[in-house]
Amino acid sequence: MDRPVIGILGLGHVGQVLFQVLRARGYPVCAVYNRTSDTAQLVVYGTDVQVVTSPTELVQLCELVILCVTDDAIAHVADEMCDVDWSGKALVHVSGAKSVDVLQSVRFVGAMVGSLH
Numbered sequence: 001m002d003r004p005v006i007g008i009l010g011l012g013h014v015g016q017v018l019f020q021v022l023r024a025r026g027y028p029v030c031a032v033y034n035r036t037s038d039t040a041q042l043v044v045y046g047t048d049v050q051v052v053t054s055p056t057e058l059v060q061l062c063e064l065v066i067l068c069v070t071d072d073a074i075a076h077v078a079d080e081m082c083d084v085d086w087s088g089k090a091l092v093h094v095s096g097a098k099s100v101d102v103l104q105s106v107r108f109v110g111a112m113v114g115s116l117h
Helices: 013-026 037-044 055-062 069-081 100-108
Strands: 008-009 028-032 062-069 090-093 112-115
Touching: 008 013, 008 055, 013 028, 013 037, 028 037, 028 055, 055 062, 055 069, 062 069, 069 100, 090 100, 100 112
Parallel strands: 008 028, 008 062, 062 090, 090 112
Antiparallel strands: none
16 A cells, blocks of 8 residues: 655644654655744754645645644634645644544545544
């Protein structure tokens, strides 16, 4: 089974741990996005992972985007990514408090959606 090309959006504690674990397990993490690029640069230092300048750029490069932002930001961030072609791509969030319904806007424009918790 082919592994999807992964992007991580949000590099707080959860995002950084997922970045490290996924790469250690051989998953292809190709890009990351974080509001503060300095944090993103520190996380990817010494790797070939690209730091992108916008969430939409992350979607364009990756097949699976893992959203690691605060619970209150999930729907807002998803809404900002609705103008991208989501064909064959997926967005998942890692909140234990929110259902997959907070990703309804990107589902409506063609994304597969899910949650990991």
